Amino acid sequence: MTDVEPMPSARPPLPLWGAVVVAAVAGALMAFAFPAAAIWPLVFVALALLLPALMGRRIGGALLVGLAYGLVFFAVQVSFTARYLGPVPWVALTVVEGALTAVALLPITLAYRWLPRAWPRSRAIVLPFVVAGLWTVHELFLGNWPYGGFPWARLGMSQAQGPFAPVASWLGVSGLSFLMVALAALLVEVVRMRGWRRPWLLIAPVLTALVLSLTPLFPTAPSGDMRIAAVQGNGSTGYFDEREPYGVMTAQTDATRAIGDGPVDLLVWPEGGIDYDPFQDETTARRLTRLVNEFGAPLLANTATERGDRIFNTSFLWMEDGDATQLHDKRHPVPFGEYVPDRDFYYALAPDLIGLIGREYTPGSNPPVVRVDGVGVGLAICFDVIYDEVIRESVTQGAQVLVFQTNNADFRGTDENLQQLAFARMRAVETGRSVVNVSTVGTSQIIRPDGSTVASLDADEAGALLEDVELRSGLTAGVVLGPWIQLVMLVAAPGALIIAGLWSRRRG
The missing domain is CATH 3.60.110.10 (Carbon-nitrogen hydrolase)
Known part of the structure; x- marks a missing residue:
């Protein structure tokens, strides 16, 4: 253990009730980062609130914090689904996506627990980038499962009117999400480690911010x-x-x-x-x-x-x-809009609504x-x-x-x-x-x-x-490298978490 990178306290920075409230606020702020409000800087404010709320939690507490964030975020983000069909589809989609978000964010809590134990020197750089990778995996998870997924709320998509959009032409939308979360996680660690006393801790967040801000469009x-x-x-x-x-x-x-x-x-x-x-x-x-x-x-x-x-x-x-x-058929018909998966099961739950969807x-x-x-x-x-x-x-x-x-x-x-x-x-x-x-x-x-x-x-x-x-x-790097970046995230981030978990147990 060194004075430069002290082992964080095992105590969470917030009591559970406070973490749940903070996570709910983060969910609301994150929703307002997307249109119609489109206040893109709120992405970083929301992450700066959510990530500490996940720290130091047991599994049950982490799921509760993640659920508070997910429910509020999706309740605002997909409120349009209640426009004609009433609250049932809105509530159902919100609950499903909120619950999946809670599960998908759990590895971030484990990363904050295991990586500092396994490698105390990882906190300044490695930990934030692993957290960013796990966030990207969470977006890919929601974007592919269940029933083809719902990739509606990826953080990179919030940059349609923001300054960081050109990064997507080099790294794809997932790569942009990764760097945005990495910047927020790096800044969180700077605060936790009192980076104002150690200016070298600012190098990684400053470089990440410069990459996000100064990357030009990939030429075509x-x-x-x-x-x-x-x-x-x-x-x-x-x-x-x-x-x-x-x-x-x-x-x-x-x-x-x-x-x-x-x-x-x-x-x-x-x-x-x-x-x-x-x-x-x-x-x-x-x-x-x-x-x-x-x-x-x-x-x-x-x-x-x-x-x-x-x-x-x-x-x-x-x-x-x-x-x-020359014709093209839609690849991803909307579940419960253009077809009903497991129709008999859902018809038994909501026959009036499911009965409206006649075509498959x-x-x-x-x-x-x-x-x-x-x-x-x-x-x-x-x-x-x-x-x-x-x-x-x-x-x-x-x-x-x-x-x-x-x-x-x-x-x-x-x-x-x-x-x-x-x-x-x-x-x-x-x-x-x-x-x-x-x-x-x-x-x-x-x-x-x-x-x-x-x-x-x-x-x-x-x-x-x-x-x-x-x-x-011509093809942009974002088109060519995008799927490979996603694959690296899917392998490297969970892999680093598993290794850290095993190593932290060996260290006691």
Whole structure:
């Protein structure tokens, strides 16, 4: 034991009741770091409160602290789910994600217990980076399980309007989350170890802050432009909206014709922008063919399609000759929204709610990219924007621009559309690609590769965005290294924790 790095006291810095209150406050602050408030510095304030609240706890206490944080955070973050269906889905999602968060944060408590015992000199640098790795593992856990996961609240995504976003173009969103947590954990240790008396303790946090602040965007190569019209029809596309036959398609068509007679390379409609399956309904097919011939440009549209006894959420490129062989099916249908896993079990619990979900969408397997005159257009349908592998596959298969189609009608008047838009903005930065994010009811935007906005349509407004959208080629380091960074985190952080646990037991 040395005077430079003293062994911390086994006593937790806060009583359990105080730690629970502090964790709940941290959850609220963390939620406000995301849109609509988007006060990104609150990420660090929340972490500075939560990490000490986890220190020195027994397993039961750590789970209680993690649960307080998770419940408050998700209660605020996903409150949009109560917009039409009432409190049951909101409470259910909050409780499930809050409980999973509590379990996933438990290793951080163990890290604060075991690493200083096993390696007393680890506190200044190794411990904070292990904590950051374990946080990243917690995000990956929530993002993949259960039922495909819910990667909606990764800390890196809070930087859509923050200064650290360019880091994602080098390390991916998970790498950005890792460095943000590392900075907070390093600063916590500086305070705990009275770093103002030992200036060398400031070297690691200062270097981490400089990396976060000064990293430039990873360069990609300009490769021309494409004149794209993104159309927001503002039709009746909500689950409980009253609809007229072909009403949604009529609203989209009217908004499309508002762009005038100028040249267009690609028309883009949002998710659910067509009422009926054009591969089954001849009237829909004729209207689509008439429209694309009127503008002399193919239409990228979306609707529910049937193939045999299976239903897909499908985006397709409709050509002037009526051909629509290029299509992409949504990879991750939303559980309890687009299908019901273990339907019999959940129907017994909430028959009225489960009974509303009549369709059972099948996950797609075709590539998330179509080609327009040789230009690769990458796709992600609605919540697929939050899944790394969908975005990565589109770019590695040659996408020079990304198009995200969504239907936010069931969340009118909530923060959901702004949260999803922030994810789209981060994808632009991460991949070095322009993004066309088009919604049925808003907010729709065209976004540059640096994350800045080219043009925007507010929510509940019918209209179209017509812009020369920059095309880019080449892969960013974030796209190439992102999955490897995640793999390293999944192996190294738990591995370091296990070794520390075994070694600390040997040291008594």
